[in-house]
Amino acid sequence: DQQVKQNSPSLSVQEGRISILNCDYTNSMFDYFLWYKKYPAEGPTFLISISSIKDKNEDGRFTVFLNKSAKHLSLHIVPSQPGDSAVYFCAASGGGRGGNKLTFGTGTQLKVEL
Amino acid sequence: DAGITQSPRHKVTETGTPVTLRCHQTENHRYMYWYRQDPGHGLRLIHYSYGVKDTDKGEVSDGYSVSRSKTEDFLLTLESATSSQTSVYFCAIRGTSNEQFFGPGTRLTVL
Known part of the structure; x- marks a missing residue:
């Protein structure tokens, strides 16, 4: 049972444009959401996180939006740069004891093209 | 830099042999975690620790054990390695909020 889903395995964007990465979750007990970037090896x-009491958090070129009613979050990168090319994972935590264990999505490979 | 190191960084072993991976942190964090990363699965939690000698199972704990005798070290042991345990293993520590910071990873191949 995949509680955190990233349905797009890959995304290609031109340099300077906006990258939008999406993530859906099923567990309504999740109350904290995070985005990670991963380079090979x-x-x-x-990268950035958001609490369930907020619907937006911004840090430089990165903004995370949370829609609790739809159980959906997204990461916006503006403007996209070639160095942003990486795999992006969303993660969620919450719902009881356990040291804030994270549940990860399967990742989206972002490629920013010149 | 969260001061996390993992050793070894690469290891090739044979089915049935025991393997121990080490995670070392320098910043006295209470919570430590072991994940594995596999294609199509993202990162999955194996075990975690909330203090010295305090550990608990994660999502994919079968075939793995852990130990934490000192705050700075968290060991992951495969008692008898199998080919299904070929993976990249990441250690993480919990920061001041709910974020986790990851080590560089150990690539394990079980032949």
Whole structure:
């Protein structure tokens, strides 16, 4: 049972344009959501997060939007740069004990083209 | 840089042999985690620890055990490695909020 889903395995965007990565979740107990970026042969790098009490969080070129009623979150990258090419994972936590265990989606490979 | 190192970074072993992976952190974080990453599955939690000698199972704990005798070290052991345990293993620590910071990973191949 995949509680966090990233339905697009890949996305290609031109440099300077907006990249929108999507994530859906099924567990209504999740109350904290995160995005990670991963380059090959490296560990995931934390990008940005959002609490369920908010619907938007912005950090530089990165904005995360949360729609609780739709159980959907998205990451917007504006403007996209070639260095943004990586795999992006969304993750969620919450719903009881467990040291804030994270449940990850399967990832979206973003390619930013010149 | 969250001060997390993993060793070894690469390992090739044979089916049935025991394997221990080490995660070391330098910043005295209480919570530590072991994940595995496989194509089509993202990252899945194997075990986690919420303090010295305090550990619990994650989503895919079968075939794995962990130990934490010191705050800074979290060990993952495959008692008898199988080919299905070929994967990339990541250790993580929990930051001041709910975010987790990951180590560089260990690529394990079981032949």
